[in-house]
Amino acid sequence: MAELTFDNLTKRFDGAPALDRISASIGAGEFVALLGPSGCGKTTLLRLTAGFEHPDAGTIRVGGDIVAREGRFVPPEDREIGIVFQSYALWPHKTVAQNVSYPLEVRRVPRAAREARVAEALDLTGLRDFAGRMPAQLSGGQRQRVALARCLVFEPRAVLLDEPLANLDLALRASMQEVFTMFHRRTGATMLYVTHDQSEALALADRVAVMQAGQIRQFAAPEVLYREPADCFVAGFVGDGAVVPARLTGRAEAGRVLISVLGVEVWARSATATPSHVSIRPEAIALSDDGALRARVIGCTYLGGRFRLELEVAGETLVAFSARRAALGETLGVTITDPWAFRDPEAETLIARVLNHA
């Protein structure tokens, strides 16, 4: 187990930046998810860490050793980093046991020790009865476990997972998430987990790095991402709810600002005295007949146990949860409590651009 550090890491494909000066540090034994839409650079970051790609600039450190820097490149086979591929990449000509034993054969581990460690890894992933099977005879979830066992058997310094659940059906995903959590708890390995599915990232990771266009937009614990998004992208990408422009009223206290949203003044949690937007999660909206804001119902979806309402207020769309069904077109009263206000960096440049033009 080792910490992973990226410093100013840049990777270009045909001139177009796929990763743009990434700097981040992942602690030893930490479980970190890289979350973002497709093309955001998360898989590139993973492949750079594994050593399958050469960075154009910047440094990668594994446990203090520099594995990639200008003029220095440690090939994947010398990095001691395990990876679980989206396609699992099990070798079809080897049995489950042979797949798992391969990393130890490469390391010339004596036969007796090798067999013991393979058996241990198969036990841990619940594959003891499948040791003699060929990969083609396994189900998707079992293949995933083999890939995991193959990775854990040589006790890598870090484990990379590339969308490992993307090829599994919903029911299996939940049980595999438990396997990953168990695996992390048992081995204490540093894990870097790439996914585009926020529920996976929020459920599994200690911290989540939300990526967009080759940059990390926010790197924080799941509950922080949800309650205190750093910018409009994170607020919109992670969790449900609405992002609405906010106007300052001039009143601010420690950790709180009074802002004007949709024509009403609301106290919002904030880390800045000059926010530009406000993130309104469904929990922040109370529905009543006499709320200050009048909202028209434009969508109603049953989620099981509650309804998700889409509400139109002053040209913006809010999301609220309701215990009862609402008719489309119905008007409801809305009260906003405890939203999160933040300053979007894009807004700054927007304002600057407007000012320049003026």
Add this chain to the structure above:
Amino acid sequence: MSVSTFGNGNSRSLDRLLPLVLLPVAVMALGPVVRLLLEGIGFGEGFTTDHLRTVLGRDSTRTALIHSLLTAGGGTVLSVLIGASFAFLVALTDIRAKGALVFCLMVPMMIPPQITALAWMQMTGPSSVLLKLLGLAPPLGSPQPLHSAGGIVLLLGIQHAALVFLTLRAGLRMIPADLVEAARMSGAGAVRVWAQIVLPLSMPALIAGGAMAFVTALGNFGIPAMLGIPAGYSTLPTLIYQRLVGMGPAVLPEVAVLALLIGAVAIAGVLLGRVMLSRQGFGLVGLSGTPLTLSLGRARLPVEIALWAFIFAILALPLIALLATSLIPAYGVALSFDTATLKAWAEVLFVQPVTRRAYGNSLMLAVLAAAILMAVSLPLAWLMERRPSRLSRALDALIDLPYALPGVVLSIACILTFLKLPFTDLTLYGTIWIILMAYLARFFVVMLRPIQASLAQLDPAMEEAAASVGARLGRRLRTIVLPLAAPSAAAGAILVFLTAVNELTVSALLWSSGTETLGVVIYNLEDSGETVMASALAMSIVLLIVALMALVQISAKHFPKGVIPWQS
């Protein structure tokens, strides 16, 4: 943890060494062709066009060129007729036993052309054992009808029909079924659909197949040699053969020009095909892969009978005639239960030193060629797929050349290159190694393409997974890539083996006493009147080839798509 820097790598030394494979391979495969080109412009004695002018000005050259164009052209027309009929019926209709039909259509392509010629000659003419047995033989003294331009055209057409069939069938499979369904919804019947939708859409494949059949027919040596030389009808390949055999290496500069001429005609044929293709190109949009099955209705049985009767006529009858001839004690004796004997078989397989030596030579050459090419092609295909460079891409584009060019062209090129090894006084001419070198150059692509196909289908993550758990390149190639590409490599090796055992064109020009190949010996036996022994030897080779093809066919499910030429 070992570390490499960009400056001096040690842990990735194999990664550095492997690209060095490219250069010798390029020299081995393309060197002779380049050497031949240089010869045409007077390499060694200063630039001159004298040879070009004298040789091209001769009447014999002009006659041979016209004969070549006529026979190859006529053969192509026949190939297109046969191949296209089979392709349309097999790919579009609901006839039964398609697999068996295709396999039987492929056999003539895999049988060496001189054996085809020999077999057909045993089926026609006054001394045909089979015709005598049936009492149908023409009177003694009447001419062998196949010793003519028509005979050459007929056999070339049959021999290369499979090329047109395969190309066209592949093209037909690309036609989206919904195009045909749309036409039928518009009210078009089966015939109209074929004529107005399928035929226009399959023109590109038909042209490509025709061009391939033309180039192959142009380079065919076995058929014009067996049928044309007795009749005094020479084509370019047989002219080159007769000159070189008659006059020895002294006429090399002259035959080099002839070789260049035939090479130029072949390339012109390919280019013409390309031009016609570019005018015919359609962008096909839609789901392909759904097989079109037009129902033949009540016509199905008659069509099936007609197809199988045709196969019987072009494949079974000649082979039966060949078998009949191989069973008589001496040429001229009629076959009956009393006269039938395996004497000729025993003679060629166990007694005659020449035929035994030829079997030994051919099998050794084929095995060596297959083994060497397999050993070189695996790392090469991996390099081309995983570490493409400008050199590897250029090699990829040019490696088809030695196989696509007529065999005589490559033979002359090899003689020129190896007559005097560069920087030494040694020569490979007259040894078996010159034949091996020519085989390596010629069959490279036969081996490389199947392996490339299987590596292209191999998920790169398979190798990355091995790298991430610590396996170095050598180990990854040995334990991951090699086992996964092995079935295709085996298929490629069998194909190389089959083609090399069949081979006459290259070895006819490169053999010398002691280095005869099977193809050469069959030709020589027939040439010296030992038809019965030639037939027995030919029949034994046919059995070997069909057995090998069947072996490939049986293990077909282990190979990736596109590896076996007669499947797709």
